[in-house]
Every structure is written in structure tokens, then in C-alpha cells.
Amino acid sequence: MKLALVGCGAVTQAVYVPLLSRRRDLFEVTAVCDLSRTLADVVGDRLGVARRYLSLGDMLADGGFDAVVMLASGSHGEAVRQALAAGYAVLCEKPLALTRAEVAALPEGRLMVGYMKQYDPAVLRAEQELAALGGPGAIRTVEVTVLHPSGESQLAFANLAQARDVDVAPLRAAEDALVSQALGASAPPAVRALYGVSLGSICHDLSLLRRFTGSPADIGHVATWGPGPGSIEISGALTISGRFSIRWHYLEDYPAYRETVAIHHDKGSLELVFPSPYLLNAPTTLTIVSGGESRTEVRDVTEAFETQLVAFHAFVNEGKPPLTGKDGGLEDIVTAQRIAARYAVLNDLPIAGEAAP
CATH class of the missing domain: 3.30.360.10 (Dihydrodipicolinate Reductase; domain 2)
Structure with a gap:
């Protein structure tokens, strides 16, 4: 399953990069996105990903992946909305959003919230x-x-x-x-x-x-x-x-x-x-x-983080409902x-x- 990562900070570098590196049997990261060019390059280099973006909109428009993993800090509401609207499955690290209104604005789609x-x-x-x-x-x-x-x-x-x-x-x-x-x-x-x-x-x-x-x-x-x-x-x-x-x-x-x-x-x-x-x-x-x-x-x-990723794979490919x-x-x-x-x-x-x- 081809993934795009949004957010290349602490949890991405310390947890997701090593896990995705050792689970290449299930996942291939094909794009990374961060507001920081430095962080996008660091994560891109570690995962061998050539497509690196500073804009979520540009990344979603270019496509080339099956699902998006939201790992940036703060509220994920608007970013998740854009990814779901573009037709992608989403694994979103907690919290999903900071307001009820952001959740109410989400379109229908395949969404899993990550509580490892x-x-x-x-x-x-x-x-x-x-x-x-x-x-x-x-x-x-x-x-x-x-x-x-x-x-x-x-x-x-x-x-x-x-x-x-x-x-x-x-x-x-x-x-x-x-x-x-x-x-x-x-x-x-x-x-x-x-x-x-x-x-x-x-x-x-x-x-x-x-x-x-x-x-x-x-x-x-x-x-x-x-x-x-x-x-x-x-x-x-x-x-x-x-x-x-x-x-x-x-x-x-x-x-x-x-x-x-x-x-x-x-x-x-x-x-x-x-x-x-x-x-x-x-x-x-x-x-x-x-x-x-x-x-x-x-x-x-x-x-637990690895089991959560495997559960996301099963959610997207087999329709198995996530825990959250x-x-x-x-x-x-x-x-x-x-x-x-x-x-x-x-x-x-x-x-x-x-x-x-």
C-alpha cells in the first residue's frame, strides 16, 4: 500500500520512519509533506522518497498513493478534510481536531484515528x-x-x-x-x-x-x-x-x-x-x-504503533473497522x-x- 506522510517532526522521525522502513512488506512511502523543507528532506532521505512537498494541496493534487498518514502537530481537522475530499483513506494521529465544527465538516470517507x-x-x-x-x-x-x-x-x-x-x-x-x-x-x-x-x-x-x-x-x-x-x-x-x-x-x-x-x-x-x-x-x-x-x-x-499500522492496512484493503x-x-x-x-x-x-x- 502506497502512503503519503504529512508532518515530519518528532513522532514521524522517532516512530514512523523506523517502523515503515521495516514493514516494506506492507507499505511503500511515495511522498512526504511538511512546512519545513529541512524536515521533509530528512524524512525523505531516510525513507528514500523523492517526492517532497511543502504544500498539502500540491501533494494531494499530484496523487500517486493510496492513503495519507497525518502526523503533524496541532489540529488535523482541515488537513483530514482535504484528504478525504480528494478520495484518500486517512490514518490521523490524535487528536483528530480541536473543535466539534471541524469534525462536523469532514466528508464521508475512510478515516482511522490513531490511538496506539x-x-x-x-x-x-x-x-x-x-x-x-x-x-x-x-x-x-x-x-x-x-x-x-x-x-x-x-x-x-x-x-x-x-x-x-x-x-x-x-x-x-x-x-x-x-x-x-x-x-x-x-x-x-x-x-x-x-x-x-x-x-x-x-x-x-x-x-x-x-x-x-x-x-x-x-x-x-x-x-x-x-x-x-x-x-x-x-x-x-x-x-x-x-x-x-x-x-x-x-x-x-x-x-x-x-x-x-x-x-x-x-x-x-x-x-x-x-x-x-x-x-x-x-x-x-x-x-x-x-x-x-x-x-x-x-x-x-x-x-503497538506497528500493530496500529497493520490494522490501518487491513482497514483500507479488507474493510476491517478500526478501533477508533x-x-x-x-x-x-x-x-x-x-x-x-x-x-x-x-x-x-x-x-x-x-x-x-
Whole structure:
């Protein structure tokens, strides 16, 4: 299957370039696109791709590929709209967009939203274990803790090329305008920052909640504290039974990324511990705690990003539905807006736009 890559930054260089290089049995990259000529050339050189673009419109018009993989940062709404309108299948990295309106504007087409943790073998095993317990109704609580060091420290090993030939000011202004559409023009920096983290990082945990229990039925409490991105605490009711809590901490110099998702039920627990997403084939550990204090650890080095790519191949060529499509991507946007709105209400801050209560 012939692919075009849009966005040649960190996740492309650290994850997709090595994976696509070793899965040439399934994929051939025939075009790359980035606003930075430097990054387009770096990725093009590493993958042996001669067709390199600075304009998405030019690339789509020239064609020569079957599907587009959206890997740029920020909102993907308009780029996905253009690719679908041109008739291409799309794999879009999260988030799908920053606003509900962008999703509503998408034409019909083949769209898969990339949440690689959903394809992690440990997550799939946890789903099987939960089903054997009777499904979401067995859950008492889901507790998530994310310890998030700086991106630079997580990617120090990757020798990334940097884009120094692009003026980012217009890009930031366009993204800020979309956030204003979502939250209202008067939404203060604290609410905007919370929304950014919710759609940029916590969305992975929202995607797991969707798989295990469905999106939250209620956002009861939201708090933030600490410097910079700081710490975020979110809790509320699950759809069928039980409650959830998410505690996300940006810790600049923490030794290593760590994400724990624990599902507790009357007879035991299912605990997932995720490593840094940039470390390919580093296993996620699933610990199954059951009767008589029995503990079983499941570890598998199958790479979730790779499994996700294989699933995209099956989606395009065999029609096998993805784990998340447009509707799931929209659900996470709506949940992120509910989180922002709850925080604003609790702190007597202005909130409007799509997130208005």
C-alpha cells in the first residue's frame, strides 16, 4: 500500500520512519509533506522518497498513493478534510481536531484515528480479562496516573532533526483561534492549557476509558496545581458503574515516563504500566491480581504503533473497522471540552463556545 506522510517532526522521525522502513512488506512511502523543507528532506532521505512537498494541496493534487498518514502537530481537522475530499483513506494521529465544527465538516470517507495504546497487546489482554469478569459492570474504579517528564528528555536518544526554517507564529495564531472557537474567546490561559493537555496527552487515557467502559458519564471534579503544565486531577462517574480518576503530572526532570492504568473490581485488579511511547518494542506490563492474592504478569514486546499500522492496512484493503474512527475522535473532543468547562465553573472562570455548559 502506497502512503503519503504529512508532518515530519518528532513522532514521524522517532516512530514512523523506523517502523515503515521495516514493514516494506506492507507499505511503500511515495511522498512526504511538511512546512519545513529541512524536515521533509530528512524524512525523505531516510525513507528514500523523492517526492517532497511543502504544500498539502500540491501533494494531494499530484496523487500517486493510496492513503495519507497525518502526523503533524496541532489540529488535523482541515488537513483530514482535504484528504478525504480528494478520495484518500486517512490514518490521523490524535487528536483528530480541536473543535466539534471541524469534525462536523469532514466528508464521508475512510478515516482511522490513531490511538496506539488501544492496539497494545497488554490492553487487548486486559479487555479479554474484563469481558470474562462480566464487562464494564464489574468495575468499581479506574485509576490513572501519568508521570510525564520533558519531551526533550524522552527523545534525547532519537537524534531528531529540528525545523528552524518555518515561522510558527501564524500556526500558533490559527490554533489559538480554534481553541477560542472551542472554549470562547475570553477563556483564560489556565483553561486553554488544560484543554491542550487533555487533547494532547490525557486523550490516550480517555481512549482507554472508551474501550474499557465508554466515555465518562460525568466530569465531577477538575483541579490543577504546580508550575508550567503542572498537575491535573480529573474524576467522575463511569457510564455503566463505578468511577474514574486521572492524575497527570508534568515533572520536568523525572527519570522516565510512566503511565499506570488500574482497573479495580470486587475480585481483584488489572493494572497496566506503559513505558515511554517513543521506545519502540518496550513492553507494557499487565498485572492480573485475582483470588488468593494470585498475581500474573503479562509482557509482550509487540509494538503497538506497528500493530496500529497493520490494522490501518487491513482497514483500507479488507474493510476491517478500526478501533477508533470519526465518532470516537469526536467523543474525546467533547470529553475534553467537558473537562475544561467543569474546571471553569469550579473556579468561576469564563467559558463559552462549543464547551459552554
